[in-house]
Structures are given as structure tokens and as C-alpha cells.
Amino acid sequence: xxxxxxxxxxxxxxxxxxxxxxxxxxxxxxxxxxxxxxxxxxxxxxxxxxxxxxxxxxxxxxxxxxxxxxxxxxxxxxxxxxxxxxxxxxxxxxxxxxxxxxxxxxxxxxxxxxxxxxxxxxxxxxxxxxxxxxxxxxxxxxxxxxxxxxxxxxxxxxxxxxxxxxxxxxxxxxxxxxxxxxxxxxxxxxxxxxxxxxxxxxxxxxxxxxxxxxxxxxxxxxxxxxxxxxxxxxxxxxxxxxxxxxxxxxxxxxxxxxxxxxxxxxxxxxxxxxxxxxxxxxxxxxxxxxxxxxxxxxxxxxxxxxxxxxxxxxxxxxxxxxxxxxxxxxxxxxxxxxxxxxxxxxxxxxxxxxxxxxxxxxxxxxxxxxxxxxxxxxxxxxxxxxxxxxxxxxxxxxxxxxxxxxxxxxxxxxxxxxxxxxxxxxxxxxxxxxxxxxxxxxxxxxxxxxxxxxxxxxxxxxxxxxxxxxxxxxxxxxxxxxxxxxxxxxxxxxxxxxxxxxxxxxxxxxxxxxxxxxxxxxxxxxxxxxxxxxxxxxxxxxxxxxxxxxxxxxxxxxxxxxxxxxxxxxxxxxxxxxxxxxxxxxxxxxxxxxxxxxxxxxxxxxxxxxxxxxxxxxxxxxxxxxxxxxxxxxxxxxxxxxxxxxxxxxxxxxxxxxxxxxxxxxxxxxxxxxxxxxxxxxxxxxxxxxxxxxxxxxxxxxxxxxxxxxxxxxxxxxxxxxxxxxxxxxxxxxxxxxxxxxxxxxxxxxxxxxxxxxxxxxxxxxxxxxxxxxxxxxxxxxxxxxxxxxxxxxxxxxxxxxxxxxxxxxxxxxxxxxxxxxxxxxxxxxxxxxxxxxxxxxxxxxxxxxxxxxxxxxxxxxxxxxxxxxxxxxxxxxxxxxxxxxxxxxxxxxxxxxxxxxxxxxxxxxxxxxxxxxxxxxxxxxxxxxxxxxxxxxxxxxxxxxxxxxxxxxxxxxxx
Numbered sequence: 001x002x003x004x005x006x007x008x009x010x011x012x013x014x015x016x017x018x019x020x021x022x023x024x025x026x027x028x029x030x031x032x033x034x035x036x037x038x039x040x041x042x043x044x045x046x047x048x049x050x051x052x053x054x055x056x057x058x059x060x061x062x063x064x065x066x067x068x069x070x071x072x073x074x075x076x077x078x079x080x081x082x083x084x085x086x087x088x089x090x091x092x093x094x095x096x097x098x099x100x101x102x103x104x105x106x107x108x109x110x111x112x113x114x115x116x117x118x119x120x121x122x123x124x125x126x127x128x129x130x131x132x133x134x135x136x137x138x139x140x141x142x143x144x145x146x147x148x149x150x151x152x153x154x155x156x157x158x159x160x161x162x163x164x165x166x167x168x169x170x171x172x173x174x175x176x177x178x179x180x181x182x183x184x185x186x187x188x189x190x191x192x193x194x195x196x197x198x199x200x201x202x203x204x205x206x207x208x209x210x211x212x213x214x215x216x217x218x219x220x221x222x223x224x225x226x227x228x229x230x231x232x233x234x235x236x237x238x239x240x241x242x243x244x245x246x247x248x249x250x251x252x253x254x255x256x257x258x259x260x261x262x263x264x265x266x267x268x269x270x271x272x273x274x275x276x277x278x279x280x281x282x283x284x285x286x287x288x289x290x291x292x293x294x295x296x297x298x299x300x301x302x303x304x305x306x307x308x309x310x311x312x313x314x315x316x317x318x319x320x321x322x323x324x325x326x327x328x329x330x331x332x333x334x335x336x337x338x339x340x341x342x343x344x345x346x347x348x349x350x351x352x353x354x355x356x357x358x359x360x361x362x363x364x365x366x367x368x369x370x371x372x373x374x375x376x377x378x379x380x381x382x383x384x385x386x387x388x389x390x391x392x393x394x395x396x397x398x399x400x401x402x403x404x405x406x407x408x409x410x411x412x413x414x415x416x417x418x419x420x421x422x423x424x425x426x427x428x429x430x431x432x433x434x435x436x437x438x439x440x441x442x443x444x445x446x447x448x449x450x451x452x453x454x455x456x457x458x459x460x461x462x463x464x465x466x467x468x469x470x471x472x473x474x475x476x477x478x479x480x481x482x483x484x485x486x487x488x489x490x491x492x493x494x495x496x497x498x499x500x501x502x503x504x505x506x507x508x509x510x511x512x513x514x515x516x517x518x519x520x521x522x523x524x525x526x527x528x529x530x531x532x533x534x535x536x537x538x539x540x541x542x543x544x545x546x547x548x549x550x551x552x553x554x555x556x557x558x559x560x561x562x563x564x565x566x567x568x569x570x571x572x573x574x575x576x577x578x579x580x581x582x583x584x585x586x587x588x589x590x591x592x593x594x595x596x597x598x599x600x601x602x603x604x605x606x607x608x609x610x611x612x613x614x615x616x617x618x619x620x621x622x623x624x625x626x627x628x629x630x631x632x633x634x635x636x637x638x639x640x641x642x643x644x645x646x647x648x649x650x651x652x653x654x655x656x657x658x659x660x661x662x663x664x665x666x667x668x669x670x671x672x673x674x675x676x677x678x679x680x681x682x683x684x685x686x687x688x689x690x691x692x693x694x695x696x697x698x699x700x701x702x703x704x705x706x707x708x709x710x711x712x713x714x715x716x717x718x719x720x721x722x723x724x725x726x727x728x729x730x731x732x733x734x735x736x737x738x739x740x741x742x743x744x745x746x747x748x749x750x751x752x753x754x755x756x757x758x759x760x761x762x763x764x765x766x767x768x769x770x771x772x773x774x775x776x777x778x779x780x781x782x783x784x785x786x787x788x789x790x791x792x793x794x795x796x797x798x799x800x801x802x803x804x805x806x807x808x809x810x811x812x813x814x815x816x817x818x819x820x821x822x823x824x825x826x827x828x829x830x831x832x833x834x835x836x837x838x839x840x841x842x843x844x845x846x847x848x849x850x851x852x853x854x855x856x857x858x859x860x861x862x863x864x865x866x867x868x869x870x871x872x873x874x875x876x877x878x879x880x881x882x883x884x885x886x887x888x889x890x891x892x893x894x895x896x897x898x899x900x901x902x903x904x905x906x907x908x909x910x911x912x913x914x915x916x917x918x919x920x921x922x923x924x925x926x927x928x929x930x931x932x933x934x935x936x937x938x939x940x941x942x943x944x945x946x947x948x949x950x951x952x953x954x955x956x957x958x959x960x
Contacts, residue, residue, distance in 0.1 A: 013051055017042075021069045029632065043077045044087035052077075053100050056112065071115040078119050083126050098123060098132060102139070106151035113151075117158040124159045129178050135159070136182050143190050150204060153211035160218035168222060176222060184227040187215060191238055202248065206257035209242060213264035217271060224275055232279045236287075239265045243290050252301050259307045266291060266307075270314045288318060288327055295339055302349050305374060312343065312377035320384040332389060336382070336396050343378035344421075345414045346460065350375075354460060358497035359544075366467070366505065375417065382421040386437070390422075394439040397422045405449055409458040412449070416464050419445060420471060432474045432509065442475050454487040459496045466491060466502040470509045478517030481510060485518075489526060492533030492549075500537055501548045508552040511559045520559055530556060531567060535574045545582055547590035554598040558887065562609040564602055569620065575599055576624045579636075583628060586635040593883055596639040600646060600888035607650040614651040621647070622658050629662075634674065638882045641680030646888040648687040655691050663688055663696075667705040672712060675719075676882040682722035683890065685709065689729040697734060706730065707742060714753055717762070724765045728772055732895070736777045736785075747785055754801070764809060767802045768816055771823025775896055779830035795836040798827070798845065806848040807933060815892045821852045821902040828909040834916060842913060843923035847933060849906050850924075850947045907955035914959050921959050 020042075023035030042048045055063060056070050081089050089097070101123070105116045128135055142152045163176055191212050198205050216235070220228060228235065242265050245258045255263070269287055272280040295311050298304045315335075318324045328335070353361045364373035385393045397418050404415040423440035427433040436442055446468060453465040469476070469484055476484065488510075491503035507530070510518065523530065534556070537549045557564055557571070564571065575598055586592055599621070606613045625644065628636045648659060655663075666685060671677055685706065688696060697703045706726065713723030727746065736743055750766060774782045786793035802824075812820060824845055827833050833842050899905065914921050927933060928944035942950070951957045 014055055017051060017055060017070075018063055018066055021066050021073065024069065024073075033632070039073060040087075043081050044085075044090060046090040046092050049074070049077065049089060049093045049097050050100075053097065053104070057100075057104060067112060068115075071112040071119075075115045075119045075122070078122050082123060098127070098135070102135065102155060105155045106142070106148040108151065113154065117154060120155060121158045121161065125162055128159060129175055136179065140182060140186050143186055146201075150207050150211070153208055153215070157211050157214045157218070160215055163218045164221045166222070172222070176219070180219060180225050180227065183215075184219065184225065187212065187219075188231060188234060192234075195238055195241065198245075203257050206261055210257070210261045210264045213242075213261065213268055217264070217268055220268070220271060224272070224279070229279050232283075236280075236283045239269065240286070240290065243287075243294065252303055254303045255306055256303075259304065262294070263307045263310045266310045266314050270310075270317055273314070273318055284318070284324070285327060288315070291315065292331075292339075300342070300347050300349075300374075306372070308343065308374055309372040309377045312339070312374070312381050315339070316377070316381045316384040319381065320387055322388055325388055328385075329389075332385060332393060333396055335385065336393070336400070340378045340382050341400060341414065341418070343374040344417050346410045351460070354463075354496075354498055358501070361498055362501055362548075366502075379417060379421040382418070383424065386422055386425075390437060391439065394422050394437060398440070409461055413460055413464050416450060416468060420468065424471070427471075430512075431514070432470075433472055434474065436472075436475060442472050443480070446472070451484070454484065454491070459494070459499060462491065462494070463496070463499050463502050466499065466506045470502070470506040473506075473510050473513055474515070478515070478522060481518045482522055485510070485523065485526060486529070489529050489533050492530075493536060497543070497546075501546060504534065504537070504546070504549040504552040508548070508555045511552075511555045520561065520563065523556070523559065524563065527556075527560065527563075527567070531571070538578045539574065541581070545578075545588040545591035547588060547594060550578075550591050550594035550598065554594050554601055554887070557598055557601045557605060561605045564605050565610075565613070568602060568606050568613070569616070571602055572599070572617065572620045575602075576620065579624050580627075583631070583633050583636065586633065589635070589883075592635060592639075593885075596636075596643060596885055597887050599643055600885045603643070603646055603650065604887050607647065611650045611652045614647055615653075615656075617647060618656060618658055629665075634676070637674070638676045638680045639885060641677060641684050642885045642888045645680065645684040645687045646885075646890075648684065648691060649890065651691065655688070655696065659688070663702065664705075667702070667709055669712070672709060678713070678719050678722055679882055679884070682713070682725055686725055686729040689726070689733050693733045694738060697730070698738060703730075703739075703742075707746070710746075711749055714749055717757060717759065720753070720762055721765055724769050728769060728895075731773060731776065736773070736781055743785060744788060747789060751789070763801060763805045767805045768819060770797070770802065771820045772895055773823070774826045775819065775822035775899075779826045779833070782827075783830065783832050794832060795841060798833065799837070799841045803841065803844045803848055806851065807844075812852065813892070815894060817852050818899070818902055819895050821849055821906065822896050822899055824849050824852075825902060825905045825909050828906070829912060834913060839913075839917045839920045839923065842917070843920055843927055846906075846910060846913070846924050847927045847944075850928070850944055851933075853903055853906065853947055854942045854944075903951065903955055907951050907957040910951060911958045 020035045020038050023031055024039070026032050026035070052070055052074050056067055056074065058067075077089070081087055101116060101120050105113065105120060108116055124132060124135065139152055139156050142149070160179065163172065163179075166172055191209070194205055194209050194212065198209070216228075219225065242261050245261065247256050247258045269291075273284065291311050291314055295308065295315075298308045298311070319328050319335075350361070365375065382393070382397070401415045401419050404411040404418075406412075419440060419442075423437050423442050424433050425437055426435040450465045450468050453461040454469075456462065466488065469488065473481075485507070488503050488507050491499050492507075494500050494503070511523070513519075531553075534549055534553050537543060537546055538553075553571075553575075575595060578595060582588070582592060582595070603617060607617065621643070625640045628640050644659075644662075648655070665671070666681060666688075671681055689706070692700070692702075697706065707730075710723050710726045710730075713719040713726065730739065739746070750769075753762065754766060770782070783794045786797065806820065806824070828842065828845050828849065833845065836842070896902075925944075925948075948959075952959060
């Protein structure tokens with residue numbers, strides 16, 4: 001009876017789990033959110049994850065359709081709850097989960113294997129090897145079992161990727177050392193074993209060999225281990241044999257297993273060649289010849305592209321190093337004619353991709369794109385050759401260009417690409433080409449052969465000419481661009497998606513040039529067709545969201561600045577219409593980001609110069625923003641909060657009714673549960689406090705809810721900074737007196753967090769907050785608050801927390817440095833600090849101020865604080881939930897604008913202290929000579945002796 005009841009309970013729990021997982025796909029938002037909340041709440045319950053695994057491994061056909069959802073949910077639980085979570089995975093479930101995941105990975109179908117591999121990688125990234133010592137021995141023990149060997153090696157490969165592309169440190173080397181000691185010999189044995197049976201179950205064996213190669217890559221990425229150096233001949237023999245494998249069959253669009261193995265082998269060879277290891281030198285010539293022959297044999301079908309690109313990269317890496325010159329010098333002409341030119345030529349497959357899959361074509365072809373293509377790798381090889389033999393390579397290439405340029409459009413396209421490759425000497429992704437090869441007449445070539453393609457004709461040549469202008473934008477002068485620009489605008493209405501994208505990208509790059517010969521004034525006559533062309537691309541419901549077009553809109557608005565006023569309403573209407581469309585399916589994060597950047601730059605340009613326009617912008621934006629907030633479009637709410645904060649900060653009158661309606665819901669706990677909301681909504685709340693002041697906080701009854709938000713934020717290490725921003729805004733706007741009933745509790749919360757969760761970052765935020773309070777309210781009030789909590793608290797905080805923080809902090813920015821100086825100076829002038837511990841803490845405080853002043857007193861060359869929202873390139877650093885809007889950035893605010901020079905107050909306080917405490921000057925000087933203080937002082941800025949001299953001579957301090 002007991003067993004039956006337990007079985008029934010488990011069945012019921014599994015049915016509930018299946019129902020909750022299915023409900024996450026429900027079109028009804030409330031149903032979906034309730035299911036997600038239920039699943040997230042269950043994640044920390046003992047027994048939940050084993051139940052989830054049972055569902056994933058179930059053979060019951062009725063749950064087959066839910067397994068994919070279940071395994072994604074499992075991966076997300078591990079990602080969010082395995083490390084440093086408020087709701088961690090229960091310790092009792094962890095061993096079971098880890099063991100079952102590894103076993104499941106060995107037999108899982110491909111549909112769920114990727115998510116399982118990610119889950120194992122996430123766990124091993126934290127637990128392996130210290131908290132998962134049985135993992136590697138367990139996997140190695142399965143090497144002799146041919147059943148599921150692919151799954152075992154896939155698991156191992158997933159785990160060991162942590163050793164690739166990482167910063168070298170002692171911890172990673174310790175983990176690698178442990179791994180090598182257990183794995184290096186069995187891996188070689190397995191490689192030999194697989195090689196000996198390569199013709200048995202050939203496809204499965206080849207998959208295993210490829211995975212062995214990838215594991216080899218991981219183990220050798222950081223450095224060449226001694227075992228691999230000792231056995232390099234064995235490994236190279238295996239690699240040579242695998243490179244010469246005959247291909248059993250060739251699909252047009254898919255690489256064979258043999259080709260996948262060859263690709264993995266060449267990546268390993270490239271790794272070794274890049275390390276310039278002596279042990280690899282004897283094999284270099286032989287492998288170069290083998291890969292050269294391989295390149296000549298590779299067919300031009302798409303399925304061979306990855307192998308071809310990897311081979312080209314290997315040759316590029318070798319040919320770029322002068323040490324390998326003797327290998328290639330006699331073959332340069334052949335490399336250009338037999339390898340480079342065939343691989344930069346347009347194929348029928350490229351034309352089909354251009355027409356049928358423009359996004360993929362752009363990804364592979366555009367400069368700085370993420371994908372590899374034969375054309376780009378061929379260009380890189382040619383540029384590598386130019387590093388050692390520029391004059392010779394240029395002469396050969398220009399000969400080919402001359403013979404190709406007048407033939408078919410396909411050969412002309414290849415000729416333009418060849419010339420571009422040899423013309424560029426120096427370039428950066430953001431700045432473009434900064435130096436060209438003097439042997440290549442770039443502008444003359446454009447005038448004679450490329451410019452006429454901008455007017456129309458063959459569509460791929462038009463795309464190439466737009467790309468040419470984008471690449472060499474710095475080499476054209478303003479007059480030339482003035483002629484070219486209208487043709488680029490016209491291309492925005494092309495029927496080709498690639499052409500429209502290249503036109504938009506080219507316009508954006510031209511507008512981003514540093515030169516001032518083509519900008520706001522020059523594009524003024526073209527604004528109507530420019531915006532018409534750009535908005536026609538985002539308004540067409542048949543066209544997918546195009547991030548390049550949206551970025552160009554942002555760049556154009558940033559260029560014309562306040563001249564956007566006449567078109568502001570039209571632009572906002574077009575942008576909000578686009579926003580309404582993507583709200584239904586926010587699938588392109590770059591497009592979405594630039595859309596909100598466009599709104600932000602428009603607000604900055606128009607409202608920044610005339611805040612009265614805020615009243616006009618609100619009714620245009622609020623309907624869309626309210627829809628996003630009510631529908632809880634998670635991808636967009638962080639952006640909306642940033643824009644709302646930006647707009648409110650620009651406003652000059654009373655807070656509008658639209659904003660007032662929004663404020664109450666902003667303070668509800670659900671808003672703050674999403675970490676992506678916190679930065680933007682904190683800034684918005686701070687703007688409310690600063691604009692609304694006492695009327696909003698006290699008369700409106702919002703003070704206690706805001707204090708509740710503050711308490712929630714301070715309790716979190718991730719969000720503590722935002723809690724301090726809110727409390728600073730409250731004190732700055734209301735003053736301590738208005739918070740008299742709550743201030744003691746506020747400080748108790750801060751001290752409790754200091755006691756239970758002290759970190760360097762928290763102490764920095766805490767002491768800056770204290771400095772602000774002291775500077776604004778005075779030392780006496782600050783001392784009164786602390787002494788009311790515990791007698792002697794001020795001295796203890798100064799000596800044990802505040803002074804050590806300032807003495808060890810490497811650098812404050814100017815704004816923070818000034819705040820800290822003003823606050824500490826006020827304390828230095830306080831009688832209570834003077835009398836505490838015989839003046840020892842007073843002298844340490846004086847040294848802290850001298851350290852803060854060391855980079856500002858008499859230092860006119862000190863860099864200003866970086867102000868958010870400048871005109872430099874907008875770089876996207878996507879977080880999983882929050883991306884900062886560059887153009888909505890907030891300038892750093894001087895919290896003490898009435899203090900022109902904080903050194904003046906310090907000089908006065910120092911004079912007063914020296915007169916009241918004889919001998920304290922010697923204590924200050926002795927502290928400055930302390931070795932720990934000297935090491936923390938830093939090399940930049942003035943020394944302690946120089947500071948003291950300036951304080952006396954410039955500020956008149958009396959230190960006798």
C-alpha cells in the first residue's frame with residue numbers, strides 16, 4: 001500500500017510538471033507567467049530536478065513532445081541556480097543530477113543533446129575538478145566501450161572547452177594539470193585504437209576521431225604540455241594519415257565526416273604553428289605541402305567551404321610570419337593564381353545565396369562580419385602575403401586585375417576584391433582604412449571602374465561598389481562624397497536586400513568619419529530622401545528587421561543633432577510603428593537596440609537643446625511604452641525605463657500626469673525581480689525623486705515604498721550600487737531632517753550588510769555615501785546619527801573601514817574623488833575626530849585627503865570623467881537581460897558645485913588641526929612615509945611632499 005501511494009504521488013507530481021511545462025507555451029500571458037513562476041519556485045525544492053530528469057528520460061510516448069521544453073528548463077535552472085543564487089539547487093540533488101546528466105549525455109538523442117551538453121558545461125565550469133572529482137575517471141573508463149563512445153567524447157569535449165580562449169592564471173593551470181595527468185595518455189591510446197579500426201563502422205569512428213581532435217585542441221590551447229611534446233611524432237603521424245583520408249562520398253551542401261576530421265586536424269596544426277614550437281618545425285613543410293594539395297583538390301561546392309576556409313587560415317597564419325618566408329617565396333605567383341583568385345571568385349552558389357538568403361550572404365561577406373567565407377579567407381591570405389612581399393604581390397595582383405576588369409561582371413567583381421585586398425595597409429573595424437598601399441591608385445580605380453556601378457546595372461557589382469565606398473570612406477574627400485552620397489541613398493530603395501543593407505551600412509560609415517569635410521551641413525539637402533529611403537525599409541511589413549538600416553537612422557539623427565526638430569514627430573511616428581511590429585516577436589536584438597538608440601539620440605538632440613519639447617514627446621511615446629510595460633515585453637522593458645528616465649531628466653516643469661500614473665506601479669516588487677529592469681528603473685526612480693522632491697515623496701506618500709526598494713537593493717551584492725543611488729537621491733532632494741524618523745534604521749541596514757556581506761565594492765559605495773552625507777549635512781549631524789547607534793561608532797568606522805578603503809583604493813574618478821575629499825575634509829574639521837585616539841585617526845584622514853588630491857592639485861592634464869552618451873561609436877555589449885543605451889547616458893553630476901576647489905577647505909582644516917594638536921604634522925608626515933601607504937599611493941599624480949608644498953604655497957596653510 002505504501003509503495004503504491006508513493007508511486008501514485010510521483011505520477012501526480014510528474015503530471016503537474018508536464019502541465020506546467022506545457023503552460024509555458026500558452027498564448028495567454030498570465031497563464032504563461034504563472035507557469036514560469038511555478039517552475040522557478042519549484043527549482044529549489046528537493047527532488048524537483050531528479051523528477052525533471054525522470055521526465056526527460058521517460059519512454060512514455062505521451063510526454064515525447066514536452067522533453068525539449070523540459071531539457072531547456074533544466075539548463076536554465078542550472079544556469080540561474082547552481083552558483084550564488086537566492087534559491088540554489090539543493091545539495092541533496094546535486095550528486096544525483098551530475099551522475100545522471102553524464103549517463104544521459106551518452107545515450108541522448110540529438111534533439112536534446114545540445115542542451116544537456118550546455119548543462120554539463122555550466123556545472124563543470126564551477127564544480128570540476130574540485131567538487132566533481134569522479135567526472136573525468138568515469139568518462140575515461142568508458143573509452144573501452146564502443147557503445148555510446150560518441151556521446152562520451154561529446155561530453156568530454158563540452159567540459160574541456162573551458163581551457164580554450166581563456167586568460168592564463170594559476171587556477172586554470174591547476175585544473176589543466178589535473179586533467180592532463182588523467183587524460184593525456186588514455187587519449188593517445190584511444191586515438192591509436194580508433195585509427196586502427198577506421199574502416200569498421202567508419203562514420204561513427206570518424207565522429208570519434210573528430211572529437212578526439214577537438215579535445216586535443218582544448219588540452220593544447222594554453223601551452224604545449226610536456227606529454228604532447230614527447231609524443232608529438234605519434235600525434236603528427238596520426239594527423240598526416242587523417243588528412244590523407246579518401247572521402248567516401250560528397251554532398252553538395254554538407255561536409256563529409258572525413259572532411260570534418262580534416263578540418264579539426266588543420267585547426268590543431270594551426271594551433272601548433274602559432275606557438276612556434278621547435279618540436280613542430282620538422283613537420284611544418286610536409287604539412288604545408290599536404291594542405292596546399294588539399295586546397296587545389298577542394299571542389300567549389302558549399303559543403304567544402306569550412307574545410308577550405310580552415311586550410312586558407314592555416315596558410316595565412318604561416319605566410320604572415322617572416323620565419324616561414326623560405327617555404328613560400330618561390331610559390332607566391334602560384335598561390336595568387338591557383339588559390340586566391342579561385343576562392344575570391346563569385347560562384348553560382350554565392351549568387352543564389354545573394355538572392356535567396358541575403359542575411360547569410362551579408363554575415364559572411366561584409367567586412368567585420370561574424371561568418372567565414374572563401375572570399376574573405378582568400379582576401380586575408382592575400383593581405384598576409386603583402387606583409388612580407390608587398391611590392392611583388394601588388395605587381396602580380398594588379399596584373400591580374402587589369403586582365404580581369406574588362407571581362408565578365410563576375411571577373412570584374414573578383415578584380416575589385418583583389419585590388420581592395422592589396423590596397424589596405426592599416427585599418428580598424430570602427431575607424432576604417434587609415435593607410436593604403438602607395439602602389440594601388442584607390443581613388444583613380446574607383447573613378448575609372450567602380451563608380452559607374454553605383455548608378456545601377458548588375459546588382460552584385462552595385463553591392464560591391466557600395467562596399468568599396470564603405471571600406472575606403474576615409475580616402476574620399478568631402479567633394480567626392482558629396483557626389484557619391486545621393487547614389488548611396490538611391491540604393492536604399494533597391495529590390496535587393498543585400499544592396500539595401502550595403503547602402504545603409506555605407507551611409508552609416510561615411511557619417512561616422514572623423515573628418516569634418518562631410519557631415520551635418522553637407523547632408524542637409526539630402527535629409528528628405530535619406531529618411532524616406534531608410535524608413536521605407538523598416539515600414540515594409542514584408543521586409544525583416546534590418547539592424548544596419550536602424551543603425552543608420554541612429555547615426556543620421558546623431559549627425560544632424562538639433563536640426564532633427566522639423567522631422568522629430570515624423571521620426572518618432574515611424575520608430576514607434578516599427579516598435580509596435582517587433583513587440584510581437586523581438587527576434588533581432590541588434591535591430592531592437594538601435595531602434596531605442598534612435599529614440600534616445602532624438603530625445604538628446606531635440607530636448608537637450610530645448611527642454612520644452614519634452615511635453616511634445618510624451619504623448620507620442622507613452623502609448624507604445626505603456627503597451628510594452630503592460631504586456632511585459634521583457635526584451636524591451638529595460639530600454640523603456642532608460643528612455644523614460646532620460647525624458648524625465650530633461651523636463652523642467654512639474655511631473656506630468658502620465659508620469660505620475662506610472663510611479664506607483666514602478667515600486668511594486670515584481671518590477672524589481674527582473675535583474676534587467678534594475679539599472680533603468682533605478683535611474684527612473686532617482687529622476688522622480690529629484691524632480692518630485694518632498695511633494696512627491698512626503699505629501700504623495702511614496703517615501704516608505706521607496707525605502708522598501710532601497711532595502712531590497714542593498715541586500716543584494718549585484719544591486720547594492722543602485723540602492724546607494726536611491727538613498728543618495730533621497731538625502732540630496734529631501735535632506736536628513738525629512739528622514740529623521742527613518743534615518744537610524746537606514747544606517748542600521750547599511751551596517752548590518754557591512755557586517756554580514758562585506759566586500760571591497762560595498763565598502764567603496766558605503767564610504768562614498770558617507771562622504772556625501774557629511775559634505776551635505778555636516779560632520780556634527782553625521783556623528784550624531786552614528787553615536788546614536790553606538791557610542792564611538794564614528795571613530796570605529798573611520799579607523800576600521802573608511803580610511804583603509806581610501807588608502808587602498810587604486811583610483812576614484814574626479815566626481816567621486818571630489819565627493820570623498822569634501823566629506824573627509826568636513827570630518828577633519830570636526831572636534832570629535834580631533835580628540836579621538838589622540839589625533840591618530842585625524843592624521844590618517846589627512847593622509848587620505850592628500851592621496852585624493854594627488855591627481856588633481858596642480859594637475860591640469862588629468863583626464864575628465866567619462867560622460868555617458870558621447871558621440872563615439874556605439875558598441876553593443878549585450879547582457880542576457882540588460883543593454884545600456886549609449887545615447888541615453890547620463891552625465892556625471894558634481895554633488896558639490898558650490899565647492900570650486902576642495903583643496904581650499906583642506907588647507908584650512910589642516911591649519912586648524914596643526915594649531916590645536918601640536919605634533920600632528922609629524923604624524924601626518926610619518927604616515928605618508930609608511931611603506932604600505934607609499935605602495936597604495938600610486939605612481940600617477942603628485943607625491944605627498946609635493947602636495948604638502950602646494951597646500952602651503954598656493955593655499956596658505958599654516959603648518960607650524
